[in-house]
Amino acid sequence: MSAASEHHPDLPPPRRQLGVLGWLRRNLFSTWYNSLLTLLAGYLLVRYAIPVINWALVEARFAGADASACDTEGACWLFVRERLGFFIYGFYPEALRWRVNIVFVLLAAAFAPQLIERFPGRRWLGLFGLTAFPVIALVLIRGGVLGLEAVPTADWGGLMLTLVLAYGGIFAALPVGTVLALGRRSDMPVIRGLSVVFIEVWRAVPLITVLFMASVMLPLFLPEGVNFDKLLRALIGIIMFQSAYMAEVVRGGLQAIPRGQYEAADALGLGYWRKMGLVILPQALKLVIPGIVNTFISLFKDTSLVLIIGLFDLLGTVQATIIDPAWSDVATEGYVFVAAVFWVFCFGLSRYSQDLERKLDTGHRER
Amino acid sequence: MKRLVSLLTSLGVVAALAASATVAAADNSTLATVKERGQLICGVNSGLPGFSATDADGNWAGLDVDFCRAVAAAIFDDPQKVRFVPLTAKERFTALQSGEIDVLSRNTTWTLTRDASLGVNFAGTTYYDGQGFLVKKSLGVDSARQLSGATVCVLAGTTTELNLADYFRKNGMEYNPLVLENSDQTISAFNAGRCDVLTSDQSQLNALRIKLPEPSAAKVLPEVISKEPLGPAVRQGDDQWYDIIKWTLFTLINAEELGVNSNNVADMQDADNPTIRRMLGSSGDMGEKLGLPADFGTRIIKHVGNYAEIYRRNVGADSPLELERGVNALWTDGGLMYAPPIR
Numbered sequence: 257m258s259a260a261s262e263h264h265p266d267l268p269p270p271r272r273q274l275g276v277l278g279w280l281r282r283n284l285f286s287t288w289y290n291s292l293l294t295l296l297a298g299y300l301l302v303r304y305a306i307p308v309i310n311w312a313l314v315e316a317r318f319a320g321a322d323a324s325a326c327d328t329e330g331a332c333w334l335f336v337r338e339r340l341g342f343f344i345y346g347f348y349p350e351a352l353r354w355r356v357n358i359v360f361v362l363l364a365a366a367f368a369p370q371l372i373e374r375f376p377g378r379r380w381l382g383l384f385g386l387t388a389f390p391v392i393a394l395v396l397i398r399g400g401v402l403g404l405e406a407v408p409t410a411d412w413g414g415l416m417l418t419l420v421l422a423y424g425g426i427f428a429a430l431p432v433g434t435v436l437a438l439g440r441r442s443d444m445p446v447i448r449g450l451s452v453v454f455i456e457v458w459r460a461v462p463l464i465t466v467l468f469m470a471s472v473m474l475p476l477f478l479p480e481g482v483n484f485d486k487l488l489r490a491l492i493g494i495i496m497f498q499s500a501y502m503a504e505v506v507r508g509g510l511q512a513i514p515r516g517q518y519e520a521a522d523a524l525g526l527g528y529w530r531k532m533g534l535v536i537l538p539q540a541l542k543l544v545i546p547g548i549v550n551t552f553i554s555l556f557k558d559t560s561l562v563l564i565i566g567l568f569d570l571l572g573t574v575q576a577t578i579i580d581p582a583w584s585d586v587a588t589e590g591y592v593f594v595a596a597v598f599w600v601f602c603f604g605l606s607r608y609s610q611d612l613e614r615k616l617d618t619g620h621r622e623r
Numbered sequence: 624m625k626r627l628v629s630l631l632t633s634l635g636v637v638a639a640l641a642a643s644a645t646v647a648a649a650d651n652s653t654l655a656t657v658k659e660r661g662q663l664i665c666g667v668n669s670g671l672p673g674f675s676a677t678d679a680d681g682n683w684a685g686l687d688v689d690f691c692r693a694v695a696a697a698i699f700d701d702p703q704k705v706r707f708v709p710l711t712a713k714e715r716f717t718a719l720q721s722g723e724i725d726v727l728s729r730n731t732t733w734t735l736t737r738d739a740s741l742g743v744n745f746a747g748t749t750y751y752d753g754q755g756f757l758v759k760k761s762l763g764v765d766s767a768r769q770l771s772g773a774t775v776c777v778l779a780g781t782t783t784e785l786n787l788a789d790y791f792r793k794n795g796m797e798y799n800p801l802v803l804e805n806s807d808q809t810i811s812a813f814n815a816g817r818c819d820v821l822t823s824d825q826s827q828l829n830a831l832r833i834k835l836p837e838p839s840a841a842k843v844l845p846e847v848i849s850k851e852p853l854g855p856a857v858r859q860g861d862d863q864w865y866d867i868i869k870w871t872l873f874t875l876i877n878a879e880e881l882g883v884n885s886n887n888v889a890d891m892q893d894a895d896n897p898t899i900r901r902m903l904g905s906s907g908d909m910g911e912k913l914g915l916p917a918d919f920g921t922r923i924i925k926h927v928g929n930y931a932e933i934y935r936r937n938v939g940a941d942s943p944l945e946l947e948r949g950v951n952a953l954w955t956d957g958g959l960m961y962a963p964p965i966r
Contacts, residue, residue, distance in 0.1 A: 350680065572669070576669050576709070581944060585811070585814075
């Protein structure tokens with residue numbers, strides 16, 4: 257006779273808590289009101305998601321010879337496909353589009369690796385993206401030098417124009433905004449006054465007004481025969497507007513830095529610029545990354561407002577083509593396409609900012 | 624340091640773009656400026672089916688666009704030497720006044736206020752438009768007079784809205800306006816049955832009608848409740864340029880009247896008819912008087928065709944719009960198209 261020294265194996269949990277059934281029970285039908293909500297959500301999903309999927313994928317037309325191929329109830333993605341060149345490049349001459357393609361590739365090469373930790377030479381690529389890239393991009397897109405055929409800005413359009421405006425705006429708004437923020441906190445009354453006036457004036461007018469003034473009023477003030485490039489006018493307007501916002505974001509960061517940091521920098525004998533550049537700004541900018549990226553994202557989306565001054569950005573090219581009588585009603589397809597493109601870019605920006613926050617986190621935040 | 628570098632680079636970008644700001648000699652005539660530039664700059668609508676719209680390759684096409692091509696053909700003997708600047712309704716006159724464009728060909732209605740107080744001159748009418756009504760055939764309405772009590776889809780902030788109110792008040796009828804922001808929305812609302820009637824310029828009603836799933840189930844009523852003569856405009860103060868634009872239009876119309884088109888223009892140069900010979904430059908010095916080459920008429924017809932061809936191609940039978948000539952027929956056919964003689 258031996259004692260039952262062996263441990264009795266655990267019984268499996270009751271059947272109703274295992275597998276799919278158990279998961280459903282735990283997560284979807286745990287109480288009567290959760291069951292009710294599940295049923296309601298399920299009903300809404302079936303009622304609305306299925307027709308959308310049906311429209312967007314099942315009955316959609318992706319290929320075909322011409323507009324007559326879109327004879328179903330579904331989406332006519334063929335339209336987007338046919339006009340994709342126009343949506344991306346606008347009126348940019350077809351033979352020269354390779355130049356824009358190079359710019360796209362360089363842009364992707366400089367910034368896409370930033371999302372991948374441990375990518376070799378990532379920092380250098382980033383530095384390239386902020387220094388040499390804009391110059392190369394401008395030369396390639398605009399031409400007129402180095403034997404490249406010049407392409408007037410009036411021919412720029414589509415996604416390319418959206419990216420030019422967004423990149424130009426982001427690229428200039430951050431440094432200008434930082435300078436303005438420092439100016440606003442300066443001890444010198446004239447500089448402080450100018451910064452405050454600039455920020456408050458630009459922040460107090462809507463961007464649409466700024467663009468409108470730039471395109472409709474400004475030419476009337478200039479002497480006859482003198483014309484500023486319309487794109488440049490719009491870009492300057494966007495930069496001014498966004499740098500005012502950026503200044504306030506950066507100022508928030510500056511104010512969050514404890515006084516001790518300023519005093520410590522002073523005690524080390526650092527001058528103003530070195531104090532700001534080496535001690536204060538690196539900490540302040542890091543604190544306000546979410547705010548900065550927020551401003552960038554809103555800037556990116558605001559670029560579509562140039563539509564009202566007759567520039568063909570991505571949204572403009574789509575709006576100009578959905579009225580084509582050769583196609584039946586393709587407005588929904590066009591707008592969905594624009595929304596998807598904007599989402600991809602903004603989502604990318606947002607992911608990058610989260611990544612950056614994690615990496616630069618040195619324990620200031622409570623976890 | 625890095626920040627400084629990027630700041631400097633961005634300043635460089637701005638400076639480079641600023642260098643592209645063009646300074647045209649102010650004392651030169653428009654014609655001289657255009658010739659020197661080697662290109663005509665023409666302001667058009669950013670998207671209006673049949674008048675100015677872009678095709679799949681991003682090329683401009685339409686009635687307003689073809690008029691600019693005719694001007695370019697007269698000056699350069701090349702209809703491609705024209706750059707199109709898409710303009711919004713609000714920008715169009717500023718762009719013309721500031722010299723950003725040479726000619727405005729953007730479905731612009733010729734009105735007294737615009738002609739007299741905006742510093743522009745209208746060079747004639749390329750298309751006689753007018754506001755009309757689109758209804759579903761199932762409504763069983765044959766005249767706008769039967770529309771009392773109807774819900775009407777109309778675009779916000781346009782003269783269309785005012786004309787509509789005037790028309791219904793004048794005829795003692797009631798209506799419910801459904802005001803919408805853009806033309807996509809008007810046709811969607813009409814299709815969904817949110818309104819019984821859609822009102823807009825007649826040329827646009829047809830463009831919208833063919834967007835319906837069943838275009839034949841809707842029709843445009845015969846009543847036209849406003850006058851919208853659309854035509855090209857130029858800056859005041861340069862009469863030679865004004866004359867060139869006017870006579871480009873008159874040449875298109877005269878060519879149709881005289882039976883000269885892009886196919887027979889080469890033979891017609893030797894025609895016996897002295898009027899045709901003058902128009903095509905085989906005799907006389909008509910071109911010289913305008914500051915153009917003698918054969919400017921031949922150039923226009925050869926490259927762009929006469930008015931009938933332009934109409935047919937862009938808004939008429941050969942286009943999706945399939946608009947009848949109607950009031951836009953020649954005066955000899957009972958329409959309003961009438962051009963002064965070339966002599």
